[in-house]
Amino acid sequence: MILNDHNKDEFPPAHTAEHLLNQTMIRIFGCERSFNAHIERKKSKMSFCLEQKPTRQEEKEIERRMNELIDEDLPVTYEFVSIDDLPDDVSADRLPEDVSDTIRLVRIGDYDVCPCIGKHVRSTSQIGRFEMLGTNWDEHEHSFRVRFKIV
DSSP states (O other): OOOOOOOOOOOHHHHHHHHHHHHHHHHHHOOOSOSEEEOOSSOEEEEEEOSSOOOHHHHHHHHHHHHHHHHTTOBEEEEEEEGGGOOTTOOOTTSOTTOOSEEEEEEETTTEEEEOOSOOOSBGGGSOOEEEEEEEEETTTTEEEEEEEEO
16 A cells, blocks of 8 residues: 655654644634644644634633543544545545545544544553643634643
8 A cells, every 4th residue: 555655753642632632623613623733742732723712711621621532542543545535524635735545544533533644542541641831822813822742
């Protein structure tokens, strides 16, 4: 099976948490997946376009929900599909122009599915604990940045 080249060496717990945070933001705020992510072992950040600045209560809910999902020990599985047979809930918008005919989908339980060729843990309980380090809101851009670490 030929897949696209991958030039990153992700820290699997943080990278898997990236998937969970994307879906958590979609479910809480109805937004798209992050438009900018920098995922590292020590500290990570992801930015989302939102209609308005989240409240402190909503920020606490993000962290609570992330740790709840981690504790649920959801399985992380892979499925290989043809680019022409992507499920309806999977967008091809962010795939590279020269994407291979075969796409690897990463599923985290029934919670999230998206195309990805990175490294992941086998189940969410292997992530550790999600700690939100802080957030930033850009009113002009309607950009909400979440800074976090996995411990």
